[in-house]
Every structure is written in C-alpha cells, then in structure tokens.
Amino acid sequence: MDDNKALAIVSALANGVNPQTGEMFEIDSPYQSVDVIRALYVAVRALEMTARTRARANRGRMPANAGKPWSEQEDRELLEKFDAGRSVPELAQAHDRTMAGIQARLERHGRLQGQGLQWRGRASQPEAEADRSGGA
Incomplete structure (x- = not known):
C-alpha cells in the first residue's frame, strides 16, 4: 500500500468515516473513542510529514x-x-x-x-477576512 492511500484511510478513520463505505461510524464504535481519534490524528500528521519530506525532495520535478x-x-x-x-x-x-x-x-x-488544494502561505477565507478587518 502506498503512503497516499494509507493517509486517505487513516484520515477517514480519524474523521469517524468508514473508508470502505463512506458511512459515519456509530457513536459507540471504537473509532469514536477520544484516545483512538487522537492516535489516528498523530498517524495522519506523521504520514503528512512523510509526504511533505518527499515533496521537498522532488521539488522542481514536475x-x-x-x-x-x-x-x-x-x-x-x-x-x-x-x-x-x-x-x-x-x-x-x-x-x-x-x-x-x-x-x-x-x-x-x-x-x-x-x-x-490548500497551498502553503495562503490564508484561508476566514483568516483573510479577519486580516482585512483588523480582527484576530
């Protein structure tokens, strides 16, 4: 299994979604447990870091x-x-x-x-509006 597919699966699980069916997990599912969700998000971050590292290595090669x-x-x-x-x-x-x-x-x-896609250095819509209005 490649890292991108693993990231998609782990991200779905972390968001309470069955990656095979797209259905939300029941509230009593182990995937809805706070500690399990936190662990899945740690895995998501690790996979994203791996992808970013690989992307930096491939930068300039389209x-x-x-x-x-x-x-x-x-x-x-x-x-x-x-x-x-x-x-x-x-x-x-x-x-x-x-x-x-x-x-x-x-x-x-x-x-x-x-x-x-979210590009590095680009503020999201709410952040950009807050910046324009002087809010935080």
Whole structure:
C-alpha cells in the first residue's frame, strides 16, 4: 500500500468515516473513542510529514504531463477511475499530472465541488477576512 492511500484511510478513520463505505461510524464504535481519534490524528500528521519530506525532495520535478492539454480519452479514463474510488494522489500518479491538475479537472467535470488544494502561505477565507478587518 502506498503512503497516499494509507493517509486517505487513516484520515477517514480519524474523521469517524468508514473508508470502505463512506458511512459515519456509530457513536459507540471504537473509532469514536477520544484516545483512538487522537492516535489516528498523530498517524495522519506523521504520514503528512512523510509526504511533505518527499515533496521537498522532488521539488522542481514536475510530472511529464503537467500543463499539457487533456484528450477526450484521458478525460474518460480519469472519470472512470475516480468513479471507481481512486484517490486524487493515485490519479495524479496514474496520469503523470499534478494533484492540483487532477482536482481542477474533476471540478470541471462536476465530480468535486470547488474544494481546492490548500497551498502553503495562503490564508484561508476566514483568516483573510479577519486580516482585512483588523480582527484576530
């Protein structure tokens, strides 16, 4: 199993969601226990750190298809794989494109609703509004 798939699974569990079915866990599930949730978030942070370290090592190396036009065939394959449950990182690797490119394409085809990737150095909407209004 690759780290991206492990991160997706552990993140789902930490959020109280069954990664296989997408259903929320019952309140009496062990996955709803405070200590289990905290442990899962520690695992999520560790996997994210590994991904960031790997990304820093690969900085400057863009996937071969990054920025290239999409063919109708590649679009069909992307949507089929996404509908079959493949994650954005898996799709990026399979199509040799960036995760941002995959996400943008899925948004364009109505499969994702403007979730956007969080970029380093970019304030979230509430933080940006607070900064403009002088609030904390």
